Amino acid sequence: MSGPTISASTPASNPESLPPFLCVFGPTGTGKTEILLRAFAGRAEVISADSMQVYKQLNIGTAKPPPRVLRELPHHLIDTLSLHEAYDAGSFVRQTEQLLPEIAARGKIPIVSGGTGFYIRALLYGLPEAPPSDPEHRQRLEARLAQAGAEPLRKELEQVDPVSAAKINVADHYRLVRALEVYSSSGRPRSSYGVPESIRPGLRAIVVNLNRPRPELYARINARVETMLEAGLAEEVLGLARAGYSTRHAGIRSIGYKEFFDALEEGVLTPESLQSAGVSESTAVKEVVRLIQRNSRHYAKRQMLFFRSIGEAIGIHADDLQSLVRVASSFFSDTDRP
Template identity: 40%
Template sequence: MESGLVIMGAMNQTTASPHSLTLPPMPKIPIVCLMGPTATGKTALAVALAQALDGEVVSVDSALVYRGMDIGTAKPDWAERDGVPHHLIDIIEPNQTYSAADFRRDALALIGDVHARGRVPILAGGTMLYFRALLDGMAEMPESDPAARAGLEAELAQRGAQALHQELQQVDSHAAERIHLNDPQRLLRALEVYRSSGVPLSEWHVRAQQSAYAGPVLKLGLIPEDRPRHRALVASRFMAMIEAGFADEVQALYRRGDLRLDMPSVRCVGYRQLWQYFNGDWDWDLAVEKAITATRQLAKRQMTWLRKESDLTAWNAFELNRAESVDFVRDWCAKSK
């Protein structure tokens, strides 16, 4: 998803940006962050923690924000939420976008609101980019301009990726080293930033002011230690979604007429593959096979993010003692007040 903000990770430079952004005040409120790959039981544990700790759940899932996308996203229904307030679910239409910057803004506001009610904010989900945006901070850069992007896309079609990558090499060699010429989205964004601001993308990273989360953070990771078991679970879970009417859900989206395959909502795992079935690109069996494969690849990427997390308390998703987990988090909350 395009955004005018950059995730700040390892960099710690604090030179002010020439286009400074007034970031939301950073609260010093203790938060619980429950992370993990898809199909590891995050929803059930988040609800259990919220019930035991008088908490509220803030979803950290880029797919749950969309209305009308329930089955394929494993969106918790009212029964699964079991009376626990959930936030950042069903907040936009599938033809709209929701960036990491949007999430950070909304999550910070919700953390303050939940805390003001005397409750514990529990952030749960598998969109690691959102966690990174909240915890490590973000920095401003020029907003994406649709007209400028359209012009760059026309240039890409006319001149080719190689020529545009060579141009990027001339104006921002550091970005060119990181961005492959077969990654048009990042390539065009890097050129757009330079052309609109006169400042290379890599320089924006250097100039950016970090704004990491200032309060105590408990990071919990649900890890599927038994990988073959998890791979089988991913497949059986997807087939259960099919039985629950997932194909009908995707077909309804396909028939809306205002959605395209390149939109973030349609590109969600499972939706993209069934969309291509309805589009006549693949037969049914191939679409299902590709959807299961894509879900497993998503889980692998999520695990890659988790391995980079510092101060992570990792629990085996298949051997979780829920009572002990709740006690652990309760003790942490008591010490962090």
């Protein structure tokens, strides 16, 4: 069950009261779950820093860990909300700060892992002073981004918040939209609000950035989308559509679902085509898959750009099990290991 959404002004727990933990992040398709399972099966519990896996109805398209993984490496903040419920970084931080000591009390290593960079940064650095996300403003801006691209939004941001515009790469769509969202909802430039720039004093965390060379990562992303289709992603989308969900719901606007729903709403796909035996051979479905692959690659690129802002992270190749175990073991041996 989710708790109430908290704003940036809500004080977080005293960082010094939290147990030491491992924080692992990386772009979509990196293989975070795979290496954590190999390294910590039976010895740890994971708090998922994923803004989409929190939704019960989104399974295949969010690449949730399968039951065999959850048995050996329990995960938290997965399947906790319905699609009509809102979730944000404040909720994530509050719930994570409740879970960390509970995991440590069970004698397990607490791990925070995921690809939602803003959640990771909010936990490590603290919540920014800016107002919480406004779904209405964000949806309108994201629609403009999808229709016209980032350049018109960048020009608009230059007019209302030149300081932020100078700092934000035009390819960083999340920060671009967020800066305009803050101005739209508050009337104040994003740059006028304080933004934490370092890990919260007293917080005991070892931070790891799992990575892969870009060609390798993109090949994995392409293959994973194909695997999702084989696992029944089209049928999952059909079930969501028949249940009355649409792109009005935040989760449905995520990559892997939005492309299918857009095609349904535009009449390019029909519900019947998603339940046919040859769904993977459909020309229209193949185009949707291509869009999901492309958008996933673009998202991974934006994630990598965002993760550079977390300067304390140790970069490790996502197949380098030995280095991950060594870094974690060294950290916990120097702290109060759970």
